[in-house]
Amino acid sequence: MAIWLPDLSNRNGPKYLQIVEALAHDIATGRLPAGTRLPPHRELAYHLGLSPNTTSRAYAEAVKRALLKGEVGRGTFVRAASADPARAEPQTLCRTDSGPIDLSRNLPLPGLAEPHIRRVMSEIAREEGLRSLLDEQTDADLVRHREAGRMWLETCGVKADLDEVIPVIGGQHGILCILMALLQPGDLLLVEALTYTPVLAMAARLNIRTAAVAMDGEGVVPESFETWCRGANPKAFYLTPTLQAPTTITLSEARRSRIAHIADRYGVLLIEDDVFGPLKHDKPAPLARRTPETTLYVTSLSKTVAPGLRVGFLKTPRTFAPALHQSVNLSTWMTPPMTLEVAYRLIKEGTATTLTNDQRRAASRRQQLVGRVLGHDGIVASEGFHVWIPLPEGWRADAFCAECARLGVLVSEGRRFAMHGGDAPEAIRLCISHEPDEARLERGLTLLSGVLRQKPGGTPLMI
Template sequence: MAIWKPDLSSRVGPKYLQIVEAMAEDIATGRLPQGARLPPHRELAYQLDVSPNTTSRAYAEAVKRALLKGEVGRGTFVRLSKSDPAQAEPESLKRAASGPIDLSRNLPMPGFSERHIRRVMAEIANDAGLRSLLDYQTDTDLPHHRVAGQTWLDNCGLASGLDCIVPVVGGQHGILCVLMALLQSGDLLLAEALTYTPVLAMAARLNLQTGAVAMDGDGVMPEAFEAWCRDAKPKAFYLTPTLQAPTTVTLSEARRTRIAEIAAQYGVLLIEDDVFGPLKSDNPVPLVQIAPETTIYVTSLSKAVAPGLRVGFLKAPAKLAAALHQSVNLSVWMTPPLTLEVASRLIEDGTAAELASQQQRVARHRQRLVQDILGMAAIPSPSDGFHVWLPLPQGWRADVFSSECARLSVRVSEARSFAMNASDAPEAIRLCVSHEANEERVQRGLEIVAGVLRQKPSGSSMVI
């Protein structure tokens, strides 16, 4: 690309901050793409007719805001956005007992399931049926796995015929199977403006177009969805109606009903991600119950039982079940029978439901901890789940706030990480309180966040 030269003609304030603000806007709009190399600060100073000290200070501030990354011997580059899982560098998911406190991972509490899984694995090892679990299977070869799926769906608040249940390798795999089976290259996939961003990476790999459906304080807006349907003919709409990530909002039954009506009117497939549903004690009626012929329901055991099992289930209209089975076969041939057997036994003997209840109790306890430390006024939507949405006080930028927390050894996620359009991201962060097993670390991390909230943003943090 040509040398980057920001337009400062309409900006006010210190020159170095004008450069940083222009840089942030150009990154958000794609004019300055991820991974792009910035000109040396002396060269940029010459182009802008400012002192090298000004551009050097601007670059330092941009690094602080996590816009840029310097590489010794190579130069300064636009940092890869965490909102693009296809490009972001992989990071470990291990739960460290020391070091930075991680409030950025939305994982369930560890440890509850271990003794139960040990028991079930011992039972399977001594069972005469083990041999069949180690061979190739189809869904119809082991029908009791689909019966267990039916029981889990019952636990999630909905009933389904067995011919509509498709076992998958966790919720993310289930979503991918839906997109592979039912959308074609060039189709338009809608999602909430703040969303589970791996879906966007899937869409990119499948050459799907994507569109952001606007949200307000009560979640995704039916009128915004209808506008897309009227003007652009989308094929599907992916959404998380319960404990939405990252905002924690649970969509009202009235909005669910209206979205179902719009989808039926325009022939749009709804993909309902309900992986957080088992954590909510008073969940409204699932979309799939309101619109069973236009909704595919995705659930898994990852958030409520054990992420490492990688077991989930799709509930689909009967007319779509065959295509989804074929998509599973294409991607992994078969959902692993051995892990399905472990999950099925935990479901059928009631252990899975009890583990979900344990996760619920811990979630409620830690949510109270958040409210005690941060204050109810800071939390617009108290949640039953493991994550918290924290709009920032006037003057704070989310990237600067996140960097300040990181400087104090606390990791958080800024709203931009979840935004379909980075320029539309609000100044907010998401906190997760379950990845850290040690409650003292969670408490210490929240106290540090509370301390940053009490700070008055410096001049370099103010929105200009």
């Protein structure tokens, strides 16, 4: 039959749940008989114009609801209806009032900042200046907020003058503003072979071409970067040198120097995403310190202080500042003054740094928990909040993730981060931060450990 495409018209709610509801409808009406093979989630995402993460989450939810089953090495199929309603949902599902154990979202612990943000917001509410924060702001009005950005950049190891600091609504918005301001349709943007995939979606929307720079066990391969520079005339290279997602790799001083030298030699802009940088002890100097005139540096409080505090800062070479200001104005008119004010006060009084240190200690404690439960064989862990796990031979990442979802644990397959899905390793990324209850985290790791010990073989694993 032709590829199954769900009808999402007249459906509300999150897209992944709309897909699940359409799937349930098509199964109930007979459009999808038992045993029908569904398209790979990345293919479905392409046809629907959605992110692979959305369709992967939909398939995981459908497995949990016993609508689908996965078979290692074969794919995902419609499950036969059960005659016994009590058996309609797998009995091994981790049942909790708060749903599946979510190890798929790479966000800091959300609760640490709550009392501090509540206090700061109460202070703002009691002061005379609240009215001005509710009014339209110009760049001139945001001087103290840019000063907060300058202070935060300094804690990240980057020095900047005030006119080189651009406040944005988190790191993702900052990257979008850079692409809008400095690249033209048809320009070539290089990315790491495993990368932050929203950048690919942004580039596609802006008609910017993309290509992948090879990686090895130490991160970006400088020789691959130079090959692209010699033969393809790229405009920019987007990379995450510290605690790279998903691999956790931090580039060495030697590779950073080599990449900076190549970029300078060929006139390639570097877009340095350092949102995880503050979580690492003794990190190497940022690329922005090595090539300050050609590096756009991106940082954010959303990955180190609180996920919902959508405040980030760009450090830009002065020559690009006017274009970036225009890009911010075009995309959002102004970075919201209220959230900037909260960030300003947290940074100025030192609370943002304290909270980052608290997050770093929490990450260390949870990484130790990963080591105790999963061991270290083949697992690539670091100081941040995510872990990279190459899968045992015989496992396909999508089948592994579906089996984990059946047990009530959500993880991300490595293919989700690859520019070319066929080149992706059979690996998973798990995130250990956003589940606030460490007992739930430990249970999720224990369930995942059991799946890792399974040996896929001749008989397909039914999930």
